[in-house]
Amino acid sequence: MxxxxxxxxxxxxxxxxxxxxxxxxxxxxxAHVLGLCAAVCAVPAHGQVPEKHELSLPASGPPxxxxxxxxxxxxxxxxxxxxxxxxPERYTLFERGVRVELEDMGESYRVTVWKDGASVKKSYAxxxxxxxxxxxxxxxxxxxxxxxxxxxxxxxxxxxPKPSPATIPAVPAAVASPTxxxxxxxxxLVHLELSALYASAPAILEAPAMHTFGGELRVAVGRGAxxxxxxxxxxxxxxxxxxxxxxxLSRLPITAGVRLRNEFDSWSLSTDLGLLxxxxxxxxxxxxxxxxxxxxDLGLRFGVQLARRFGPRFAPFVGTFAWxxxxxxxxxxxxxxxIGNVPYVWLGGAAGVSFGL
Numbered sequence: 001m002x003x004x005x006x007x008x009x010x011x012x013x014x015x016x017x018x019x020x021x022x023x024x025x026x027x028x029x030x031a032h033v034l035g036l037c038a039a040v041c042a043v044p045a046h047g048q049v050p051e052k053h054e055l056s057l058p059a060s061g062p063p064x065x066x067x068x069x070x071x072x073x074x075x076x077x078x079x080x081x082x083x084x085x086x087x088p089e090r091y092t093l094f095e096r097g098v099r100v101e102l103e104d105m106g107e108s109y110r111v112t113v114w115k116d117g118a119s120v121k122k123s124y125a126x127x128x129x130x131x132x133x134x135x136x137x138x139x140x141x142x143x144x145x146x147x148x149x150x151x152x153x154x155x156x157x158x159x160x161p162k163p164s165p166a167t168i169p170a171v172p173a174a175v176a177s178p179t180x181x182x183x184x185x186x187x188x189l190v191h192l193e194l195s196a197l198y199a200s201a202p203a204i205l206e207a208p209a210m211h212t213f214g215g216e217l218r219v220a221v222g223r224g225a226x227x228x229x230x231x232x233x234x235x236x237x238x239x240x241x242x243x244x245x246x247x248x249l250s251r252l253p254i255t256a257g258v259r260l261r262n263e264f265d266s267w268s269l270s271t272d273l274g275l276l277x278x279x280x281x282x283x284x285x286x287x288x289x290x291x292x293x294x295x296x297d298l299g300l301r302f303g304v305q306l307a308r309r310f311g312p313r314f315a316p317f318v319g320t321f322a323w324x325x326x327x328x329x330x331x332x333x334x335x336x337x338x339i340g341n342v343p344y345v346w347l348g349g350a351a352g353v354s355f356g357l
Contacts, residue, residue, distance in 0.1 A: 005242055013260055055243060062094040066142075068102030073134035081139030086147070093146050100142050111138045113145040120145050186223070188356025193218040195352025197233065198325070201343030207328065210238035210249060210343055216350060220259055220292065231255045242331060243339040246286040252279045253323060255301045268315070272303040276323055280342060284333055293332075297342065299325035305350075313356035320349050 045103055055252035065080040078100065086093070096233050099114040107127040113120050122141050203209040214235035220227045232255075237248045257274020276299040283292045323346040332338045 047276060047356055059107040062091050065094055065098050066100040070102050070104035072104055072129055072131040073102060079136045081135055082142050085139060085143045102138060109134055111141050113142050114144060116297050189223055190268040190357040191354050192357060193352055193354045195350040197348050197350040199348030201345045201346045204344050206340035207343040208242045208340060210240050212236050212238045225261050227259045229257050231233060243336060245339055247282060247284040247285055247331045249342060250281040266309045268307045270305040272299045276301045280329060282331060287333060290325040293328035297325045299323060299326055315354040317354055318351045322347050
């Protein structure tokens with residue numbers, strides 16, 4: 001019984017076992033070959049370049065092209081702003097030797113863009129030193145220089161580029177134009193004039209010759225060619241001798257009138273005409289009995305004045321004048337009686353300064 005069982009084991013059972021193992025090995029080999037073929041098909045052939053459907057650039061972008069040992073504007077900030085303005089497919093522009101140089105000059109800055117061996121420069125004024133604004137302007141100028149908007153044409157490069165609205169951004173509104181016209185200040189309404197004067201009276205008819213020194217204060221009101229005037233003069237005592245009588249005369253000329261003024265650049269020529277009121281005091285100096293005579297003379301004043309302006313409110317001047325009294329006061333002494341009269345005409349000159357108020 002045992003022998004029969006062994007013969008069955010050796011003669012019948014091992015044959016099916018070997019057949020099943022052979023089938024399994026074939027299946028495993030076939031699967032391995034399929035996987036290897038799939039891997040080989042997935043790898044391109046030696047020397048074959050895969051087809052590119054679009055331009056791919058490294059995530060870091062082009063190499064640095066903005067330089068300058070400055071902090072306002074910052075070169076890195078300017079380069080990043082330029083890359084943000086240019087589409088990625090146009091980054092090939094930076095393969096043509098593009099270089100941007102920044103210069104900080106305090107209240108202004110300069111941007112120089114080099115391309116194909118040529119350069120374009122532009123300076124901007126920025127007294128407030130707004131670094132972010134500087135970076136934006138530098139980036140816009142760089143992009144417009146590399147990619148002009150006029151149908152893709154290359155920019156025209158000159159030794160001294162002139163500002164152009166098509167390629168240069170506008171100057172910030174905070175910077176005032178140096179060529180702006182300024183409104184001239186209005187002339188002063190009131191002018192205060194101080195002058196020193198000298199006057200001399202010739203001997204006419206029964207009037208003795210006299211002379212005097214003094215000062216005068218005048219106020220002129222008006223901006224145009226015509227203005228009103230008011231003046232008062234203080235004179236030293238005038239000594240005289242008439243018919244053996246010696247005396248002295250004190251005068252205080254007061255004038256109210258009008259002035260006609262003509263302007264010639266910084267020069268002005270004025271003509272004055274006014275009513276003259278002169279309080280007077282006469283006293284004899286060589287008589288035993290002396291009486292002081294007080295009187296008021298009426299007359300006219302005429303004058304011409306030349307002034308030179310230095311600034312809107314200061315003007316030195318020189319002038320001439322004449323005081324005329326048609327009916328002067330009489331001079332009398334005892335026992336002679338009337339011996340003459342005060343002068344009819346006084347001629348003089350003045351020099352002083354005018355202050356505008």
